[in-house]
Amino acid sequence: MTEMETIPIGSTIGILGGGQLGRMLALAAARLGMKSHIFCPDPDSPAFDVCTRHTLADYQDKEALAAFANTIDVATFEFENIPAETARQIAAQVPLRPGTDALSVSQDRIAERAFLARHHIPATRSAPILSPADMEKAISITGLPAILKTARLGYDGKGQRQISSPEQLADAFTELGRVPAILETRIPFDSEISVIAARTPDEDLCVYDPACNSHENHILATSRVPAPLEPAMREQAISTARTIAKALDYCGVLAVEFFVSSTPEVPPLLVNELAPRVHNSGHWTQNGCATDQFEQHIRAICNWPLGSVERLHDVTMTNLLGDDVLNLPEMLGPDQFPHIYGKRDIRPGRKMGHINTIAPRTN
Incomplete structure (x- = not known):
């Protein structure tokens, strides 16, 4: 084939x-x-x-x-x-699909930041740390306070440390196992948003509406659409996701996470992270669009025509963590739609399912 x-x-x-x-x-x-x-x-x-x-x-x-x-x-x-x-x-x-090139960029934060820089896509200031000898230069680039993140295998806040001094950086690098890491400037931001895009091998490309995300203990709690963005900011987020998908020669569903900031000294929209897959912040599409992100991914990797990404409702996606799922019947009404994952063991903080709550579309 x-x-x-x-x-x-x-x-x-x-x-x-x-x-x-x-x-x-x-x-x-x-x-x-x-x-x-x-x-x-x-x-x-x-x-x-x-x-x-x-x-x-x-x-x-x-x-x-x-x-x-x-x-x-x-x-x-x-x-x-x-x-x-x-x-x-x-x-x-x-x-x-997605291919190994896209995977190699998105599974390593150092490679991801280099990719964004090559394509002139704004992101937080960052510097790689491969050994203690890199620390002084890294701090000179990012300033303090900053966040130290392992280059690989971090998710839901894992593999990260808040840094406010050179001594704290040295200790954190050791705590994280002295593996390759990246130091990122800690910026004040107003909100976090994400954009879900899909692209086929034949270069058909579509992008869903941005979602506004809220986290608790580094775990996504809710995603809401529409995100409270000015039209120009919304279009910039969508355009950036398109640029990234094309630059990666991407195939499948891609999530792009952004910081939105009103701080004068930083760009108003900064890429935080890429995820080369269907994404928790895209679950709202299951009840908010004619074609959800999962069907869209299957269509894309099979090189089928992509489905409509028109948003039919306002949606709030709420993750069910741990024992939350046991209260499911009490949470449901005519506008709540549950998606339960069938996990056998309930543990604190474990994602057990989610609920999409729909409302009439406002814009």
């Missing part, structure tokens, strides 16, 4: 990762007449309950990966921290 070929109905979508995103991708694939094959090392993966078949194996098990690739027509992933060698092996056998 050539890289640009359309994937026919009835084909099998291979999904690396069996969490809630993999689960919702498998459900979307089924709605489009596709089969799904989940590859994940976790025997309790919630995606296993809804897929056509699954492989329980380590992501670095080459024999299992080869056998998996032999059963699928196109591959994708639900998280960006899959080993690079795993991605390369799969891509050598079947189309991997």
Whole structure:
């Protein structure tokens, strides 16, 4: 199969990762007449309950990966921290969408910042730290206070430390294991927004409305659309997402997170992070648009025409964390739509599902 070929109905979508995103991708694939094959090392993966078949194996098990690739027509992933060698092996056998180039940029914060700089896309000031010898120069670039982040494997606030002095930076670098990291200027911001884009191998491209995101303890709590943005700011966010998707020669759904700031000395819109996958802040699309982000991702990686991204309602997406899910019946009314992930163990802070609350569209 050539890289640009359309994937026919009835084909099998291979999904690396069996969490809630993999689960919702498998459900979307089924709605489009596709089969799904989940590859994940976790025997309790919630995606296993809804897929056509699954492989329980380590992501670095080459024999299992080869056998998996032999059963699928196109591959994708639900998280960006899959080993690079795993991605390369799969891509050598079947189309991997998004591809390894986009993955290599988005799974490493240092590479991501370099990519944004090359394309003149505003982001917070940052400097890489590979060893203690880099610390003095890094502080001279970012100033203090700042945030130290591991270059890889950080999510939901993990792998991050707040820095207010050179001594604190040295201690934090050691606490994080002296792995490659990046120091970022800590800026005052008014809000956080995200934009979900989708692009096909044939370069069809669409972008959803920006969502305004609120976090609690570094975990997304709510996403609301429409985001309270001036029209020019909204268009800038959408335009930036388009620029990034094109520059990456991207295929699939891409999330771009931004800081919105009214501080005079910084640009009003700064890219915070890229996520090369369907994203928690895009769950509102499941009840807010004719085509949600999961169906859109399947359409995109199969090189099918993309669906409408017109917003039909105002939506508030609320994550259900830990025991929240036990109170689901009391939370529901005629305008609340639950999406439960089927996870077996309830733990504090664990994402167990989400609720989309819809209201008439205001703008």
